[in-house]
Structures are given as structure tokens and as C-alpha cells.
Amino acid sequence: MAISRCYHCHEPVLTGERFQLQIDAEQALFCCAGCQAVAETIIDSGLADYYKFRTEAAVKAELVPAELQNKLQQYDSADVLADISYQQQDMTEIELSISGMSCAACAWLIEKQLKKQPAVSKVSINSSTQRALLSWHPEQLPLSQIMLLINQLGYQASPFIADEQEQQFKQELNRYLKRLAVSGIMTMQVMMLAFALYFGEYSGIEPSHEGYLRWISMLLTLPVVLYAALPFVSSAWRSIKARQMNMDVPVSLALYYTFFASAWATVFQTGEVYFESVCMFTFLLQLGKFFEFRARARARDSTSNLLKIMPVTATLLQDETLSSCSARRLQAGDIILVKAGETLAADGKVLTGHSSVDESMLSGEYLPVPKQPGDEVLAGSVNHDGVLTVQVQQPLQRSRLGQIIQLQQQALHQKPKLVEKTDQLAKYFVERLLLIALATFLLWYFWLDSSRAFWVTLSVLVATCPCALSLATPTAITCALAQLNKRGIMIKNSQALEMLPQISHIVLDKTGTLTAGHFSVTHCQLLTTAYSKPEVLNLIANLEQYSEHPIAAAFSRYLTEILPLSDISIHIGQGISANWQGQQLKVGSAAFCQQTALNNAMVYLSLDNQPLAAISLADELRAEVATLVTNLQQQGLKVGMLTGDSSNQPEQLSALLQLDFCYKGCNPEQKVAHIQHLVAQSHKVLMLGDGINDSPAFNAAHISVAVHSGSDLSKSQADVLLLQPQLNLVQQLLQGGRQTSRIIKQNLAWSVGYNLIIIPLAVAGFVSPYIAVLGMSFSSLLVVSNSLRLLKK
Structure with a gap:
């Protein structure tokens, strides 16, 4: 007598017909009340297609006991939720580990169920890592209810922890x-x-x-x-x-x-x-799979090193009393004590103490960095010697370390188009391989030697397995992302790796990119007698305090009196306007202030379109720029500048660096137009800027790179972030892209070439099964080992 199987988990039904449901006009049997409850939830939710498309039986479900429900409710506590989640604008974001998933249909089922909840704005589930990224409104739907919904589907959810x-x-x-x-x-x-x-x-x-x-x-x-x-x-x-x-x-x-x-x-x-x-x-x-697993794990470890240095606790100093607290609960303004050997738990400023810190995990520089009162320190860096008292400026989730980790995880979850193409090629290859194997068996059995048909077909099946082809691209990309990140280059969009070897033109911003962005006022030319120089500079300082542009910092020292400004408006790439004493006050470019450009003047001030002053600024050229431009041009790349500065400085700088082209006085729309013109001529363009007002130009270029941008990493629209203030990282980025492309081509050439050679030999009967197994395993290991070379560059 045949044993009935559970409709949900496929385990034997030993309870007779006690648990059953009507599904698609047939009576489905279940092994227990838990599986019946889960199936009922799935059917009632309109997700019955799960049972059509799943590729493996579900894990045996259990009814959610009261103890588990009580445990899940603990995650609703505001303190606990703050420790395990991140705040993204008005949404709360959390990463969950989900056990029990066996295939892509499981991920589809969970996503469909959660997306039905109005409080959930975004959910993304990776079935291979068994992790879910969830954004929702906790005040509308508690986390415990979300985890309970997942449990009711037969899976177990818990907050993701690196350990x-x-x-x-x-x-x-x-x-x-x-x-x-x-x-x-x-x-x-x-x-x-x-x-x-x-x-x-x-x-x-x-x-x-x-x-x-x-x-x-x-x-x-x-x-x-x-x-x-x-x-x-x-x-x-x-x-x-x-x-x-x-x-x-x-x-x-x-x-x-x-x-x-x-x-x-x-x-x-x-x-x-x-x-x-x-x-x-x-x-x-x-044995081959084991070595492959270890090699790929090594690449994954290289990309997750930052997770391992995430601080867990901090020593909080309140009213001269020390207490231990969660690092995630620190807020701006808190005072923490950092002892020798401890990891800093937040970005902040040193109040007291002298020491040196190790920032190698963030900057790649292994030399100790001295710290004294007034210096900034970063979360994740290690205090070497001495005791520091630090005032928190950014909580852990908004720290530079926290943002880098989030961007890193997003990049690793992306699937480049090249990976998708090789996956499709591997599937196509497998289908053709089965036909070749069938034809080989028929050929040998009926026409050549029936006694050898078995072994020859076996050799064909084994020797031509396209494992190496499927590993060729993803292993190389994973290793490349890890190595570039180690150097201080964060790839936000992994598609950029495919485009880097094709770049022909590099477009540079000037202010804050070619120059250090540390401006100082060198000359103030008054265009009216109604105001003195201190009054003019104070007017500019009042307006510039609302800007994050590097030029604004040059006027902060001239702020002597706070003026009553209203209707303040920032015009990206042009300037700032405000209402003052019933008149429109403007500071910015000559065109924005409707003035005639003067030699060497960068900033203009006007009141109701009447000129008040023209300001000349000095900005130091970065030390590495000249060498970088020369090296890029020697590689056959065209290097030019697009800048909003309308003074004579861009032309002087272009002549000094011998740039291939230079356009000054450009507003954001004009920068976009210049880049689009290059793209229309079939050039591949890389745009390098500071990310402050370059977003439109970033979107127009094939690849956008933002230089070191402090704590606002997540605001940048760039494909690539330079985590250190060193422009020579651009050369390493291009070199890394070319090396990755070369490794991928080598992997694909070996994978395809090996199969093209081995297939005729196997079909002809010249490859024994033992040699076939060794050849297939060696091919996969060679591809993985070749990709691991990227970690040593």
C-alpha cells in the first residue's frame, strides 16, 4: 500500500485524513496541523502558484507557540529595534536571516506575502544567501508581526548578525x-x-x-x-x-x-x-567542490572584513559617570571614553587626550595616525595608546563605516549583465551537451562498439560539464570588488567594472577635485561705495552658511553679524539667493548675478541685480594631479575639464596640466551637454567630481566617480566612490578594471576552449572517465584560482 505524502512538506502522512484542505478541486492531505495551517495561509493569500513553481519540498512547518510569539514581540522594543535596524529617511530598514528556504520559489512566496502589507515599502530576498532586506513603517506594522507572517509560511526569520x-x-x-x-x-x-x-x-x-x-x-x-x-x-x-x-x-x-x-x-x-x-x-x-568552496569563501571574506570590525559596545560618559551601552544607540552629542586597544564606536571629535589610531580598515594606510583635541576620528578605527574622550558627531549607522558597509552589501547583491550572459550560455551549453551525449551513445552502441558506448557516453557527460564557465565571471568580479575596496575604492555599481576598460575620455571637475577645495580670499574688489569690504564679506558669509560647497568655507571667518534673511534658495551650480530688507541678495557666478565677468574673480555679490563686489579666491592644486594627468594621457586617454569657474584660473590650470580640452563657466546643464556631445561621438566617458553639484553630469557619463566626500557617502549618485582624498586612486581603478576584464577573458577563453577541445576527444572515445573527472575538476579550480590572483594585485 502506497504511503500518502504531505502536500506541503512531502513527509509521510501518518495521521490518516485528519488534516486536509480542498485545493484546486482536489483533496490535499497534510502530515500535521502546522503544515495545514501554512498551506491554508498561502492559499487564502492568493499565492497558490507557489506550489506550482517550487523546485523542492518545503520544510516541515510547526504551529507558532506562544513562547515564540512572546520572543518575537521583544523585537518591537524601541531600544532593541534601534540596535538591529537602520533609519532611512522616514523608513526603517533591517536585514533578516530566513532559514528554511530551498529555492527561488520560497523567496517569491515570502516577497509576495510581505508586499501585501501596506506598511512594507520594499522587500528584497536573496535565496542563495537566505537573507532579506526590508524597509517598512514599524509604527504601522511591528517587526514581530512581520516575522510572524514569515513563520506562518513555514520559514524562520531573525535579525541578521554577522557572527x-x-x-x-x-x-x-x-x-x-x-x-x-x-x-x-x-x-x-x-x-x-x-x-x-x-x-x-x-x-x-x-x-x-x-x-x-x-x-x-x-x-x-x-x-x-x-x-x-x-x-x-x-x-x-x-x-x-x-x-x-x-x-x-x-x-x-x-x-x-x-x-x-x-x-x-x-x-x-x-x-x-x-x-x-x-x-x-x-x-x-x-574534492573539487570543496576547494572551490574554500576559494570562493576567501573572496567573500575579503568583502566582509568591515562587518567584523563593527563595534558592538561603547563606554558612555555622563555626568562624570561611566556606563556601558550599545554602540548603535549612541547619538550626536554623546561623550564616549575610548581606552587603549578599543575600537571607536562612532564618528566624532576628540575633546581630550592624545593618542594614535589605526585607520587601515577604512583608508588602507597602515601607519598610525596621531590624534589630539579637535581632530576627527572614525568609527571602526582602533585606538593604539592613550585614552581619548570623544564627542559623537555621527551615530554608528550614519558613520562613514556604516555607510561603506551598506554600499558594499548593495554592490555585492547586484548581478552584472556579463554574469547573466555567462549563466545563459552555461544553460544553453548544458542543453546541447545532453543532446551530444545522447547522439554519442547511439553512435557507439549501433555503429561503432556497443561494449564501449556506456563508458564513452559517461566521459562526454562528465568532461564537458560547464562548471568553469559558470564560475568564470562571478568569482572574478567578487575578487575585484574586494581588492578595490581594500585600496579605498568603493564600487557602488558593479556594472562599472564592465565599462572601465572601454573608457576613452576622462572629464574632471575643478573645484574640490583637481584642487584641494581649501579656498581663501585673496582679493575683494568693491563695485559700489555703498558698502565697505567687511560689510560685503559679512553679506556673503551670511548667504554661504547655507551651502555645502567648498567655496562656502572660505567665507565662514568673515561672519561678524547674523542678518535676517528670508526666502533662501540654493541654485545648484550657480549660487544662492535670499531676501534681505525687501531686496534680492545674490552670491555666485557672474552670470547668476547678471554681472560682467572680471579677470580672476570667482564669486560675485549683487543686490537687486546691482553689483556690490567681485571676490578672487585661491585654491591649492592637489599634489598628485600633474602626475595623474600625464599617466592617463600616456595610456591613450583624453583628459579634460568642465568647471563652473568663469575666471582665468581654469585656463591657467589647463595650460599647466596640458589638458586636451577645457570648458569654463559651465552650469550643470552645460556640463551635461558637453558630456552628451562626447557620448554622441561614440566616446566612453568617465566623469570625476566631488559629488556636490555634479549629479546631472554623473548621470550623463558612462561611469561617474566621486572623490572623498566625508560622511555623505550615501547621498552621492556616483557609480564609484574614492574613500581617500587621493586622485591617483583613479589610475588604480582603471587598472583594476582592465585586470578584471583580462582575468574574465582568460577564464572564459579557458572554459570555452577546454570544452571545444575535450568534446571531440570524448566523443571519439579518447578520454576515459577518470581523466574526464580530473579534467572537469581541474578546469573549475583553474578558473577560481585565476580569479583569486586579483586579490594579490
Whole structure:
């Protein structure tokens, strides 16, 4: 009598017809009340398609006990929620770990259920990492209710913690080692029996003894095919159900094709047995997968180093009393005490104490940086010696470290178009491989040598598995992102890596990019006798205090009296206007103030369009700029400048640096027009700016790079961020892009070339199964190892 299976989890139903539901005109049985409740929730939510498209049975569900509901409600506490989530404008964002997911359909099911909630604005689930990124309004829907909804679908959700990810890595490593041990030990045992059978054919062996050895070999092979090889067949079955062939399909066919043929020969005492080949094949495959797992884990570790230095606690100083508190709960204005050897828990300013700190994880510079009262310190840096009292300026989630980690995780979750193309190519290749294998079997069985048809087909299935092709691009990109981040280059958009080798023109902003952005007033030319120089400078300082542009800092020292301004408006790339004493006060470019440009004047002041003053400023050129421009031009790149400065300084600077082109007095629209003109001529353009008023131009360029921008990393629209104030990082960025492109081409050339060579040889019968296994494993390891070279550059 056949045993009924649970409609939800596919486990045996031992409770009769006690738990059942009407689904699509059929009576579905369940093994327990938990699975029945989950299925009912899914059907009632209009998500019945989950059961059509899932590629693996769901995890056995349990009814949510009262104890679990109480535990989930603890996450609704404001203090706890502040520790595990981030505030993004008016939304709260959190990363959840979700266990029990087995395929993409699980992620689809959870996303659909959560998106039905009005309080949830965005949810993104990665089924491979089993993590969800969620943005919602906690005042409308508590976190406990969201986690309860996920639990009711049969999954378990909890806030993501880096230490738990490390634990998951260790668990996966243990599973690999167990499968290796099973397949390795059984391979040795079955090989000994195989030698006895081989020698028996030449020296003579009793049929009863031969049958006994075959049966023992089959029994010893069972743990290999039922446990050690299970990941291959599970992956293959999921892909077949999803109607998308992956590389585990030919591997599984080869494994079970050999085992069942040998089992048939054992039971019916006819034909040859190849149990030792099954065990050896599985062992070599698992060994290759294990080394591949370790290599890819190394690349992932390189990208998650910042997570490991996230401070957990801080020593809070209040009313001369020290107390320990969560680092995430620190707010601007708090005073913390940082002892020698401790990690700074927030961005801040040193109030008292002298010490040196290690900022290598953020800047890549391993030399200690001295700190004294008035100096800024960064979260994640380590205090070497001395005790510092620090006033918090940015909480941990808004610190430079916190923003870098968020941007890093976003970049790693992106899937470049090149990866998608190679994935599609691998799927196409697998489908054609199966047809080639079938044709090979028919050719050998009916026309060439039927006794060799089995082995030749097996070699074709194994040798041509496109594992290396699927690994060629993602491993290289992961390693490249890790290495560039280590150098202080943050890739926000991983698509930029594909475009970097094609760049032909580099467009530079001037203020705050080519120059250091530390301005000082060198001359103030009065254009009226109604106001004195101190009065004019005070007027400008009152307006500039509302701007974040580097020029604004040059006038802060001249603020002597706060004036009653109203209707203040910032005009990006032009200037600032306000209403003062019933008149319109403007400060900015000559065109914005409707004045005639004067030599060397950068800032103009007008009152009701009447000129008041023209200000000349001095800004120091960055020391590395001349060398950078020369090196870029030697590489065949055209380098030019687009700047809003209408004085003679851009022309002088262009002549000094021998730039290929220079356009001054450009507003944001004119910058966009110049870049679009280059793009229309089929040039690939990289725009380098400070990110303050360059967003339109950034969007027009193929790749946008923002120089060191302090704490406002998340505001930048650039594809790439330079985390250090060094423009020579641009050269390293371009070099990294070319190296990545070269590695990817090498990987793809090897993967495709290997298959083009091995397929004819395998079909012709010149490749034995052992050589096929070694060749496939070597091919995958070579691709991963080649990608790891990017971590050493």
C-alpha cells in the first residue's frame, strides 16, 4: 500500500485524513496541523502558484507557540529595534536571516506575502544567501508581526548578525567534510573489492564469490549515492522542475546512470559493474567542490572584513559617570571614553587626550595616525595608546563605516549583465551537451562498439560539464570588488567594472577635485561705495552658511553679524539667493548675478541685480594631479575639464596640466551637454567630481566617480566612490578594471576552449572517465584560482 505524502512538506502522512484542505478541486492531505495551517495561509493569500513553481519540498512547518510569539514581540522594543535596524529617511530598514528556504520559489512566496502589507515599502530576498532586506513603517506594522507572517509560511526569520553568517559558513564546511569523508572512505573500500574482481577475471573466481563481492560493493556504494552525491542530484532535480538546466544535470546523470546499470548487473548477474567508478567520481567531484568552496569563501571574506570590525559596545560618559551601552544607540552629542586597544564606536571629535589610531580598515594606510583635541576620528578605527574622550558627531549607522558597509552589501547583491550572459550560455551549453551525449551513445552502441558506448557516453557527460564557465565571471568580479575596496575604492555599481576598460575620455571637475577645495580670499574688489569690504564679506558669509560647497568655507571667518534673511534658495551650480530688507541678495557666478565677468574673480555679490563686489579666491592644486594627468594621457586617454569657474584660473590650470580640452563657466546643464556631445561621438566617458553639484553630469557619463566626500557617502549618485582624498586612486581603478576584464577573458577563453577541445576527444572515445573527472575538476579550480590572483594585485 502506497504511503500518502504531505502536500506541503512531502513527509509521510501518518495521521490518516485528519488534516486536509480542498485545493484546486482536489483533496490535499497534510502530515500535521502546522503544515495545514501554512498551506491554508498561502492559499487564502492568493499565492497558490507557489506550489506550482517550487523546485523542492518545503520544510516541515510547526504551529507558532506562544513562547515564540512572546520572543518575537521583544523585537518591537524601541531600544532593541534601534540596535538591529537602520533609519532611512522616514523608513526603517533591517536585514533578516530566513532559514528554511530551498529555492527561488520560497523567496517569491515570502516577497509576495510581505508586499501585501501596506506598511512594507520594499522587500528584497536573496535565496542563495537566505537573507532579506526590508524597509517598512514599524509604527504601522511591528517587526514581530512581520516575522510572524514569515513563520506562518513555514520559514524562520531573525535579525541578521554577522557572527551567525560565520556560523553558517562553519556548518556548510562541516557538511562538505562529512561528504568528503563518506565518499573517500567508501572509495577505498570499494576499490579493494574491485581489485579482487579484476584479478578474479584473469585467475578465475567462483560465481558465488563474484556475486558476493558485487553485492558488498553495491551496499558500500549506497551511502555515496544516497548521501555524498545528494547535493548534485538535488540541484539537478530543482533545475529540471524549473525547466532550466544547470551543470549538475549531466553530473547526476553520469553518477546514477553508472550506479543503476551496475546494480542491474548485480541483481540479474549479467554485465559489468562499476561501483568503484561511482565512488571515485563522487569523491573527486566533492574534492573539487570543496576547494572551490574554500576559494570562493576567501573572496567573500575579503568583502566582509568591515562587518567584523563593527563595534558592538561603547563606554558612555555622563555626568562624570561611566556606563556601558550599545554602540548603535549612541547619538550626536554623546561623550564616549575610548581606552587603549578599543575600537571607536562612532564618528566624532576628540575633546581630550592624545593618542594614535589605526585607520587601515577604512583608508588602507597602515601607519598610525596621531590624534589630539579637535581632530576627527572614525568609527571602526582602533585606538593604539592613550585614552581619548570623544564627542559623537555621527551615530554608528550614519558613520562613514556604516555607510561603506551598506554600499558594499548593495554592490555585492547586484548581478552584472556579463554574469547573466555567462549563466545563459552555461544553460544553453548544458542543453546541447545532453543532446551530444545522447547522439554519442547511439553512435557507439549501433555503429561503432556497443561494449564501449556506456563508458564513452559517461566521459562526454562528465568532461564537458560547464562548471568553469559558470564560475568564470562571478568569482572574478567578487575578487575585484574586494581588492578595490581594500585600496579605498568603493564600487557602488558593479556594472562599472564592465565599462572601465572601454573608457576613452576622462572629464574632471575643478573645484574640490583637481584642487584641494581649501579656498581663501585673496582679493575683494568693491563695485559700489555703498558698502565697505567687511560689510560685503559679512553679506556673503551670511548667504554661504547655507551651502555645502567648498567655496562656502572660505567665507565662514568673515561672519561678524547674523542678518535676517528670508526666502533662501540654493541654485545648484550657480549660487544662492535670499531676501534681505525687501531686496534680492545674490552670491555666485557672474552670470547668476547678471554681472560682467572680471579677470580672476570667482564669486560675485549683487543686490537687486546691482553689483556690490567681485571676490578672487585661491585654491591649492592637489599634489598628485600633474602626475595623474600625464599617466592617463600616456595610456591613450583624453583628459579634460568642465568647471563652473568663469575666471582665468581654469585656463591657467589647463595650460599647466596640458589638458586636451577645457570648458569654463559651465552650469550643470552645460556640463551635461558637453558630456552628451562626447557620448554622441561614440566616446566612453568617465566623469570625476566631488559629488556636490555634479549629479546631472554623473548621470550623463558612462561611469561617474566621486572623490572623498566625508560622511555623505550615501547621498552621492556616483557609480564609484574614492574613500581617500587621493586622485591617483583613479589610475588604480582603471587598472583594476582592465585586470578584471583580462582575468574574465582568460577564464572564459579557458572554459570555452577546454570544452571545444575535450568534446571531440570524448566523443571519439579518447578520454576515459577518470581523466574526464580530473579534467572537469581541474578546469573549475583553474578558473577560481585565476580569479583569486586579483586579490594579490
